[in-house]
Amino acid sequence: MITAHTKHFDTIVRRMVIPCEIAIPGNADSKQTLSALWDTGATSTCISQEVAVKMGLKPEDFTPVIGMENKTIEAPLYSIQISMGSFVIPYIQVIGLPMSSHEHDMILGMDVMVHGDVSITNHNGQTTLSFRQPSLETIDYSKEVRDIKRFTTMHMAWQKQGNNKCPCGSGRLWENCHGNSVYLLKKQK
Amino acid sequence: MENNIQRQILYYNEHKDDLLKEYNKKYIVVSPELQVKSFDALSEGFTYGVENFGYGNFLLKDFTIPAQQVHIISPTIARI
Numbered sequence: 595m596i597t598a599h600t601k602h603f604d605t606i607v608r609r610m611v612i613p614c615e616i617a618i619p620g621n622a623d624s625k626q627t628l629s630a631l632w633d634t635g636a637t638s639t640c641i642s643q644e645v646a647v648k649m650g651l652k653p654e655d656f657t658p659v660i661g662m663e664n665k666t667i668e669a670p671l672y673s674i675q676i677s678m679g680s681f682v683i684p685y686i687q688v689i690g691l692p693m694s695s696h697e698h699d700m701i702l703g704m705d706v707m708v709h710g711d712v713s714i715t716n717h718n719g720q721t722t723l724s725f726r727q728p729s730l731e732t733i734d735y736s737k738e739v740r741d742i743k744r745f746t747t748m749h750m751a752w753q754k755q756g757n758n759k760c761p762c763g764s765g766r767l768w769e770n771c772h773g774n775s776v777y778l779l780k781k782q783k
Numbered sequence: 784m785e786n787n788i789q790r791q792i793l794y795y796n797e798h799k800d801d802l803l804k805e806y807n808k809k810y811i812v813v814s815p816e817l818q819v820k821s822f823d824a825l826s827e828g829f830t831y832g833v834e835n836f837g838y839g840n841f842l843l844k845d846f847t848i849p850a851q852q853v854h855i856i857s858p859t860i861a862r863i
Contacts, residue, residue: 618838619829652839653786654832670786673829673843685826687845 598726599679607721610714611698615677616641616649619685624649628700630678632712632723636703639676640689645699646672657689676706681727683709742777749773791817791842806846813842 601612614630626649628641653670670690676683683706693699710727741762748761749768760771767773791813795802802811802819809821810828814836822828825845832841 619826620833653788654829654839654841654843655788655845656786656792671843673825685824685829687825687843 596726596728596730597680597682598724599681600722600724603721603723605721606716606719609697610721610723612678612723614700614702616674616700617677618649618651619673619675624651629698630700630702631695631698632707633701633703634707636701638689638705639686639703640669640691640693640701641672641674642693642699643670643690644693646670646690651690653690655687659689659691676702678725681710681725738775739777742772742775745772746778787815787840788813788842790815795842795844802844803846809846811842811844811846813844815840 601610603610610632611629612632614628615625616628617625626645628645651670651672651674654673655671656668657671658666659669671687672690673685673687676686686705707725710725711729711731711733712723712725713733715722715724745761749772752759752761753768758768760766760768760773762772764771772778794817795813806819806821809823810825811819811821812828812832813819814832820828820831822831825843828843832838832843835841
């Protein structure tokens with residue numbers, strides 16, 4: 595099943611914090627809503643140890659964690675379920691850590707993001723975070739720019755010969771295909 | 784921190800190399816009786832552990848990630 599979730603922010607943001615529900619797998623009564631910071635610099639997801647205790651989470655492993663002052667602590671690992679809208683990860687092991695931030699009590703790391711596709715856009719002065727699972731396609735902005743430049747050049751040459759088909763091979767008219775690309779529309783503004 | 788898996792952790796630490804070798808790329812559950820069972824998915828290991836030993840009474844180890852891999856939690860915190 596394909597699921598997706600999107601968060602629109604009112605402005606450009608550098609910290610993407612969104613509501614995230616977590617629960618002990620198979621125990622719906624344990625559900626809690628946390629403020630989760632999306633962090634592509636984190637390889638693993640962690641939750642506030644305070645929340646873990648409150649929820650009654652019990653450790654199933656421990657892992658060494660190096661803190662700010664290079665002090666190593668043993669941090670507990672918990673299996674939880676994560677839900678954001680229809681986007682659900684039924685089982686994932688997360689680390690319980692003391693968190694001093696008042697803005698978030700969870701960090702969503704790359705171990706969550708690898709479950710699907712994630713995009714961050716900043717169009718019209720608003721940051722939008724959108725994600726889906728499973729991964730459906732490769733998004734390659736470099737290729738898109740290369741293609742539109744190549745197809746535009748070819749289209750101009752074809753147009754002189756009376757051919758208004760899109761050079762991409764879709765069979766559609768240029769205006770209804772790559773000629774309608776967001777890259778060209780932006781350029782015209 | 785109080786936990787019910789201290790015995791399992793001691794067992795794991797004593798047999799770490801052998802377990803890593805035998806159960807590479809698997810999840811393992813170490814029971815209160817120190818019996819080891821492997822699984823392909825976290826969900827299978829967790830469910831087995833809860834059903835057979837009760838929540839919080841088993842060690843669930845993830846061998847699907849490289850043992851020496853450093854996990855960065857934030858620019859200033861790393862899991863090793």
